[in-house]
Amino acid sequence: MTKSACAFNQRIVEHYPQLSAKARVVADYLQHHPDKVLIQSTAEIASACQVSKASVSRFFRQLGYQDHQQVCDELRQEREWGQPLLTSEASDTSEHSDLAAISQVFKQLEQIDCEALVKQISQAKRITIIGYRNSYPLALHFRQQLMQCRKQVYLLPVPGQSIGEELAQLGDKDLVIVIGIRRRPKLFTALIEQLQNLNCLLITDQSGQCYRTQVSQLLVCPMSNHSALDSYAAPMSLLAHLSNKVYDYLAHSAQTHSNQVSNNYQLLDELEAHH
Numbered sequence: 001m002t003k004s005a006c007a008f009n010q011r012i013v014e015h016y017p018q019l020s021a022k023a024r025v026v027a028d029y030l031q032h033h034p035d036k037v038l039i040q041s042t043a044e045i046a047s048a049c050q051v052s053k054a055s056v057s058r059f060f061r062q063l064g065y066q067d068h069q070q071v072c073d074e075l076r077q078e079r080e081w082g083q084p085l086l087t088s089e090a091s092d093t094s095e096h097s098d099l100a101a102i103s104q105v106f107k108q109l110e111q112i113d114c115e116a117l118v119k120q121i122s123q124a125k126r127i128t129i130i131g132y133r134n135s136y137p138l139a140l141h142f143r144q145q146l147m148q149c150r151k152q153v154y155l156l157p158v159p160g161q162s163i164g165e166e167l168a169q170l171g172d173k174d175l176v177i178v179i180g181i182r183r184r185p186k187l188f189t190a191l192i193e194q195l196q197n198l199n200c201l202l203i204t205d206q207s208g209q210c211y212r213t214q215v216s217q218l219l220v221c222p223m224s225n226h227s228a229l230d231s232y233a234a235p236m237s238l239l240a241h242l243s244n245k246v247y248d249y250l251a252h253s254a255q256t257h258s259n260q261v262s263n264n265y266q267l268l269d270e271l272e273a274h275h
Contacts, residue, residue: 008071009034011063016209022051023059028206032101032222038076042068101222101234108220109241117201117217118245124175124199126152128166131179132188138179138203138235145243148261149254167194176200178215180208181235182223203235 012027019027029049030037036045045068046053060068121127127146131139139155146153157163170176176198180188182205192202192211202208202215205223212218221234247254265271 008037008063008074013209013212015063017213019059019062022049022055023062024207024210025049025051026056026059027209031206031220032104034104037068038072098231098233101231102237104222105219105234105238106241109238112217112219114245118242118249120175120199120201121146121177121242122150122246122249125171125173126154127175127177128154128156128170129177129179130156130163130191132157132185133183134230134232135179135181135184138181138232138239139177141236142177142179142239142243145239146246148258149243149247149250150257163191170198172199174199177203179203179235181205181221181232182207182230184208203238 009031012031016024016027026045026049029045036048040048042053042056046056049056057067060066060071065071127150129139129143129146131137143153143155154166156166158166176195178192178195178200180202192200192214196214200215201217201219202211203219203221204211205221209218209220219238221238223230223234247258250257
């Protein structure tokens, strides 16, 4: 991603909470397909987002640009300086879409203090991971990975139970990780508000950027709108990366803990034998 593209994306991030519903649709589309802002016309972007041309034009003005052309001029100037940039339409297969989303996740990690985040996950007294609906399997997987590295990693909600009692147990030395990808439940807004005074990492998609000011840290996993069903390649890649970074950070402690887990597997005869 070019310096200008990064600046353009940063403007979206900063203005996202104030954007209208239609402007957020445009923002989501251009964050997931950053090259489309140069490849497509205002009308084509409007058609792809199913909004009016006027809505797209207002979106660019809300970000502080005069118009769509000003954004294109910035990107083309970067291209003239030798920065690789897609300047023509390419096939948008599921594979390409997944790779693009994963690439954006790792570029995002380069722009934050990832080492501080890994240290936080490693040193928190207790980690509570919360996920609902399709985010629940992600939360469960992340918990299982972190449990290979350290102790006191918990998952919410517990089937059949409310979480009010669990939230009351959390303190300032704990870390809450909330995963909310697409179609979040109605209680999600109230949950984030309840967690505002705690150390909270939110892992979400483009539409969850509206919660940025209410959490300690926010990571966005771009989700494509081009296939009938969502691909979770980007969030799964992020969780794998963070888990491995935590394992590396904890080093000998993580290895000792992982060995103990493996010994328990053997003592309880829980896993099938290696062939």
